[in-house]
Amino acid sequence: MEGMTGYVMPLEPPTVGWDIHCHTVFSDGTETPATLAECSKACGLRGVSISDHDTTAGWSEAQHAARAVGLPLLRGTEITAADDGVSVHMLGYQYDPDNAHIKKLFADTRQxxxxxxxxxxxxxxxxxxxxxxxxxxxxxxxxxxxxxxxxxxxxxxxxxxxxxxxxxxxDAVNSSSKYYIPTPSPTAHEVVAAMKEAGGVIVIAHAGDLSRNRRLLSDEQIIALVREGLDGLEVWHRGNSAEQRVRLLDLARRYGLLVTGGSDWHGKGKPNALGENLTDEATVEAIVSRGALPLYR
Ligand SMILES: [Zn+2]
Ligand SMILES: [Zn+2]
The missing domain is CATH 1.10.150.650 (DNA polymerase; domain 1)
Structure with a gap:
């Protein structure tokens, strides 16, 4: 399906491409950006994104590391949000990290x-x-x-x-444990607004992952975010079931959304293997053309 920008969304999980959902020691991953860059190169990725939780702190280290191995880098962040009681993770890419709205959002979340x-x-x-x-x-x-x-x-x-x-x-750290205290999060609407203000591209991460949420975002909730500027959906993610992938792809087709994929790599912190899910080159090009930052290479 061809949208207004000529973007053609992938209908199958790409077998070559970029891993644009990766965590490092700058949030809850176990490896440094240097290791991310080296492993990305070694496993044949076309490029990679650092997308730590609610921070841009790893970007400069990731830039040096990516350049050192000769891989292009998308600069990103996974932002924790909520929408009407549903926890939502959102991947923001290629935005101005000095935008005041974004900086306040991250500072409030950290606090x-x-x-x-x-x-x-x-x-x-x-x-x-x-x-x-x-x-x-x-x-x-x-x-x-x-x-x-x-x-x-x-x-x-x-x-x-x-x-x-x-x-x-x-067990003890689980969200159903008696020790669990929820984190107040910004709304998904606020995150979209801030990300648009900062010139970024915003994608809902693992929107069909039932292991994280008892309730998923409804089509209506996603469509409301599309109207506010949501750019895409992360379809190729291990947490999204086959059924959910069909649903998300259908939404993407109907609303001209970008279709991304990523491993959600955390180093040794999770079993997810770097590059196990990918974003194709055309989607990365669309992200770069929409974003405020040049592709770092
Ligand atoms: Zn996530
Ligand atoms: Zn993640």
């Missing part, structure tokens, strides 16, 4: 997350051998990192309570 993480650690420390210090000790990049549940999980692993992060997430 809120810090508060709730402290409160969760207080509750957990009554029953488990962890402390605020032992959680902070799990941060790899000091103040650059958005502290959160992955760090609590890692502290529980370090204390010998669990064997790995996944076990901790399945």
């Amino acid at each position: 809120a997350r810090l508060h709730r993480t402290r409160r969760m650690v207080e509750l957990l420390s009554r029953d488990y051998p962890i402390s605020w210090q032992s959680v902070v000790a799990q941060i790899h990049e000091g103040d650059n990192t958005t502290i959160g549940r992955p760090h609590i999980a890692d502290a529980l692993v370090a204390a010998g309570v669990y064997e790995n992060r996944s076990q901790a997430f399945a």
Whole structure:
């Protein structure tokens, strides 16, 4: 299907292309941007994006690393939001990182997350051998990192309570555990508005992932965001079921949305393999042509 810009969306998962959903130590990944760039090169990716949670702190390191291995880089961020009780992750690409609205959004999120993480650690420390210090000790990049549940999980692993992060997430750190405190998030509408103001391209991440949400965004909710400037949907993601992929592709076709894919790589933090899901070259070109930043190469 050809939209007004000549963009042709992929109907099948691309077998070559870019991985544009990757986390590093600048949020909850275990590897540095240098390792991301080197592994991307080694596994034959055409290019890569750093898309840490709610921060641009890793961008400059990623730029150096990507240039060092000769891979082009999309600059991105995965932003945690909510829409009418549904948790929404949104991938923003190629936006002005100095935009005041975006900066305030990230600062507010960091503050809120810090508060709730402290409160969760207080509750957990009554029953488990962890402390605020032992959680902070799990941060790899000091103040650059958005502290959160992955760090609590890692502290529980370090204390010998669990064997790995996944076990901790399945139990004490789970959103259904009695220790869980939700993080107040900006609305998806606010994120779209801020991202448009900053000249970015905004995509809903893993919109069909039922393992994260009891309730997914409805078609109506997605369409409302499209009317406000939403650019695309991440269809090729391990969390999206076959049925959900069909639904998301259909929405993309009807509304002329970009169709992206990404691994959601977290290094050793999750089983997701770098490059296991890809975005095709045409979609990356569309992102670059819409975004405020030049492609970094
Ligand atoms: Zn996500
Ligand atoms: Zn992610």
